[in-house]
Amino acid sequence: MRYAMAIDTKKCVGCSDCVVACQTENDVPIGHCRDWVVEVMDGTYPELEMELRSERCNHCENSPCVRCCPTGASHYSDGGIVLVTKNECIGCSACITSCPYDARYVHPDGYVDKCTFCLHRVKKGMQPACVAVCPTKCMYFGDLDDPRSEVSEVLKKRKYKTLIPEAGTKPQLYFLI
Amino acid sequence: MKSRRQFLKISSLSAAGLVFGGGLLETFADNLLKSNQSYFKGPYDFTRTPTYCEVCFWKCAGWVHKDENGRIKKIIGNDDDPNCNGRFCPRGTGGVGMYFDEDRLKTPLIRTDERGKQSFREATWDEAFDYIAAKMNKIKEEHGPECTALFTHGSGGKYFGNLLKGFGSNNIAAPSYAQCRGPREVAFIATFGQGINSPENTDIRDTKCLVLIGSHLGENMHNGQVQEMSDAIDKGTTIITVDPRFSTVASKSKYWLPIKPSTDMALLLSWMNVIISEGLYDKEYIEKYAFGFEELKAHVQSFTPEWAYGITTIKPQQIRDTAREMAHAAPAVIVHPGRHVTWYGDDTQRLRAVAILNALLGSWGRRGGFYNPAKASVPHFHLPDFPTPNKDWRAAMGGKYKLADLALASGVCEATIPSPEMSCSIKGWIVNGTNLINTLPDQKKTIAAIQALDLLVVVDTMPMEITGYADVVLPECTYLERYDSLRISQGRVPSIALRMPAVDPLYNTKPAFWMARELAKKLDLLQYFPFETIEEEIDWELKQVGSSLEEMQRIGVKLMDREVDDLYFGEDEDVEFYTNTGKIELYSTALEGEGFDPMPVFTQHPEPSEGFYRLIYGRAPMHTFSRTANNPNLTDLMDENTVWVNPKVAKEWGLKNDQYVYLENQDGVISDFKIKVRVTERIRWDSVYMVHGFGHADKRLTRAFGKGVSDTQMITNVMLDPIMGGTGMRGNFVTFRFDNKKTEV
């Protein structure tokens, strides 16, 4: 089992609904976020191009955050999902420094927090909160080892990229282009 | 000939004949109450309760979820709701913030000093109602009951409306008409005999070509439309976007036409020219359904793409290419009517051009164009007749704007300022859920009108600017804490939705139904409120259509069958349109009859003088109106607006990204607050852009106060639409200032 997410940059309108849905689902404190939206611009008026994409932890297959965590709080869970065990985390922030994607933040309660791919929902057969809410239905989630999962299907059909592949982290967040 | 329109009229009268979709009960069995006790007593036993969203007018139906402590946790869409298909927009998802906002109005307030000064004392509900009733009765005695008005945006409007009508006035206005979509309704009624209404009857799901003119779908999160646009993108639809700004949807378009602002009419006319001169129009459709084609053909003959190029700066080849692209997709093409179309005062005419273009392409009544919507029909309890007012809202318009079919908020506001020309000056306002200070253009005028009032009652959940001017402030509970009247929607499938309280109201806040009824008691108007509770009223209504409150509490949304599947015109169908000629009027006899151009003409609009830039304003997906700027969850996403400046302009002024500036408009109005500069290629050099709804001036809005600039404050030049009184608000120009002498508070 290998959980992954694909996000269609051709459909994302950058509305940040995914961010609010995550916030209410996971009690992310106001002022912090586990996912966020990026706008990339290119060109000069009127020859312009723009990409919008919703980003979050890449649940890297080769993740520096897990490797550098001194307590083992950061670990791989079901289907490769990278998690932080709250009460094992000492808030040293080593993982924050090692993550090339800036995907983690320090929770006001002193531990490090980040996207969990909503494992608690996934276990119940539901989609992550961001995927379920997205009004443009531009996010696909599923098991890459299952060739018939939504995410496998869409990656077969479409061109895609990952972020900072040169970091060698093997991210499991794919952007359809 | 069988008249389709007449048939529709008949079918909507026979409400009892409506049939419900079966099987819903079983599907939702798992959402039943924990135990099967009385639904009326304790709705809070639900772990999720149905609602429909009150953050914008789209009214998506959803579920409010609570945690194990019975505290509101999240709101998600109802899968069965055709308005949202189980997915809320960011504002709807962030609706929880409205409930948790500690800045909410908490108890009734009565003003203790002059209007506009923030001096209030807390009052009991009874005191507040006594105060209002006494003042209303005094106005009635001295000036007549028609000298009262209601401004409303939101669900409570129905009950305050009944109160006002019972009192003897029908001055009931919503800014959503004259400040937003009115010109579009009048234009489409003049052309097709039918308006667009809400949610729009655009068949985006099945369209092959979507043309957006100044309509930034996706930034204006009109949920259902955004969802359908996304589906259409999947299917490879062509999007053509006309916008001086590189909007989100421009970046998803095959063609982006970066038009010079205020010249859209020229583009529309030249598109017609190409479509007619190249014979690309739907000949059969036009022959069968349209009136005035020959006149139109002659009219647009000179509006060539070369002519339009000089005006719009759009290359002739692009005009031809896009016209052909539309014709190629026809009739599955939508030249989108837009929303908030009050731009330059000739808006009804511009929307007429949009309607005519759609007619030429044969998209009205066709798959992928505009479908025929069906509205759910739920009978309301028969109230005793309302007294006939001596003067109605039309009188307040001084005989102007005969084609407007609803009262104009700006007109009612104007009619409040005493003037020899006005037949009736209004003395009392009830304002329900609309922050008129930031909603109506020309703040100075709004304030002048307010100062002339004998009574201003404001019903709101938040201390919006308008509450600062009120004599009495009535704190409403949020939509998460109350019942409201049923949502009765139009769509491909008609639907109804229930809103019920998920929790008890916080503080000393109350729902509008209760307030209106208590006031009715004091005013001796209880006959217009036959039900003691709103639950009873809703239950009565639901039973008329074979449902019940109990059922709706479990399912939230109910779909109703269309009597006939007439989404589109049938092959060879004879259709009679509700126009004077019974045809689609390319040449408008109604407009001609009132002395206006029967076919749209191009007029040149003023341009900014040296050093000034056209103020373009719009939406961000995470905020709506000026209503959400203080919502903790949404403020977290965007807490101020920025002024978008082209790099060339920034260089000229030495402006840097993130620097704060003040704005000054052509009339010398300097913004109260400062705004952050965003240097971006996404805006033309002759314009600046900002998101509407910021720059709040009421200190009680602790998160929103002083953040960004209020575009409304900068809009002092209003170009009135002579046809229906719409307030054109795109004719204002601003320049940059580095300080404000009035120094900020």
Ligand code: SF4
């Ligand atoms: S909710 Fe969907 S459309 Fe909106 S920003 Fe997130 S991914 Fe993009």
Ligand code: SF4
């Ligand atoms: S994105 Fe960062 S936090 Fe997430 S798995 Fe990769 S390295 Fe770790």
Ligand code: SF4
């Ligand atoms: S579109 Fe968004 S704000 Fe409007 S009703 Fe729907 S969820 Fe609420």
